[in-house]
Amino acid sequence: MREAQPRHTSMRGARGQRPRKGSQLRAWARHHRAMCRDSATRLIRHPLASLLTMLAIAIALILPAGLWLTLDSARLLDAELDESATLTAYLEQAVGDAEAGRVTEALRAHEGVAEARLITAEAGMREFQESLGLEDALARLENNPLPASVVISPRDTAPEEVEQLAGALEEVSGVDEVRLDLAWLERLRRLAELGQRLVLALGGLFGLGVLLIVGNTIRLSVESRRQEIEVVTLIGATHAFVRRPFLYSGAWYGLGGGLLAWMLLSLGGHWLASPVTALAESYGADYRMPSLDWLGSAVLLFSSTLLGWSGAWVAVNRHLADIRPR
Structure with a gap:
């Protein structure tokens, strides 16, 4: 019985610890x-200052996001170029x-x-005549000088x-000769690679700008809540406790800036869609202004929120180290 007493006490102590852990959580x-x-209420209390900060974040996000959309269009164009990368095998005249x-x-x-597609000598001559508009002059030739070819x-x-x-x-x-022209395709690939970089x-540059904007805010x-921070630190508040509201403020700034950037990109895309489509159609191309889908929108909002949170983390950690209770 004496041995059972500590065991019973330890079990009771273990049962007593569980509510404390649950209550702490x-x-x-x-x-x-x-x-x-x-933190959201504090931002709402100062709507103009909060809106200006979010607008600055949105402006910093618009350019890389717009270039990202342009690269998506370039990838579609690159796929079309891959389809047009063909060789022409000219067969012997005989x-x-x-x-x-x-x-x-x-x-x-x-x-x-x-894939291989045969173009006979007669079909090649007809295409040549139609492209140059010299049907009468070329019809006087006794022999067809063009060989058959395979695309x-x-x-x-x-x-x-x-x-x-x-x-x-x-x-x-x-096969007499195989011709290919890869110079233009290689130049376009180099331009696409340059665009990606x-x-x-x-x-990265504008992401750093967002960090600086949020960090300064x-x-x-x-600084405006220095005395409040000193008081709660004196009564035993940890840095994590003090840091928490500022991190949420940074996240709200980032999320608001991402939403503004998304709205501006959508409005700008609709505004430019008609003239860009008309310009493309004048060149015989079928091009539409790219737009953010649900995945791109989620990536934009997540990235802006993460940048705001990170900027707040850096700023708070730096300035909490300088604040000492008096």
Whole structure:
């Protein structure tokens, strides 16, 4: 019985600790909810100052977000360019239509060829006449000087792979020459790569700008509440307790700036959609202004909120180290 007494006491102590842990967790959650509401209320009490801070954050987010949308359009254009990356295999002049079909099947059977389309000498002459508008003059020619050709779509559109494929196809019997022009495609790929790096650089630069905007705003808030912070620190408040309302304020600033950026991007897209579409149609292209989908909107809002929270964290940690209770 004597041995059972401590055991019973320890079990009772263990049971007694559980409510304390649960109450601590509930108190922690209540404080988070209270600080979240309190920080939002403080922003609402000063609507003009809060709106100006959020607008500055939105302006800093618009440019990288707009370039991101442009890169999405460039990726769609890059896919179309991949489809247009073709080779033209010119057959020997002596190859007839039947032999041209056999050569086309041999080219189509190559592992690097996705599709091969035969253009006979007569079809090539007709296309040439229609493109130049010289039907009468070219009709007087006794012999057709154009050879049959095969338009080939490669499976891999990488410039190195296409060059190797062209060299391999020239070895096929009946093929006189394989031509390809990758210079323009390579230039466009280089421009797309430059655009990606530019977006990353601007995104990092303007992200730093958001951190500075939020950090400066939170720094002023910390200074205005210095006496309150000193008092709660004297009675035993931890840095995490003191830091919490400022972190929620930074998150609210970031979220508000992200919402304003999303609204401005949407309004700007609708405003520019009509003239951009008309300009594209004048060049015979089908282009539409890119817009943020639900995933892009979620990424924008999450990034802006995280930047606001991070800026507040840096500012509060820096200035809490300088505040000492008197």
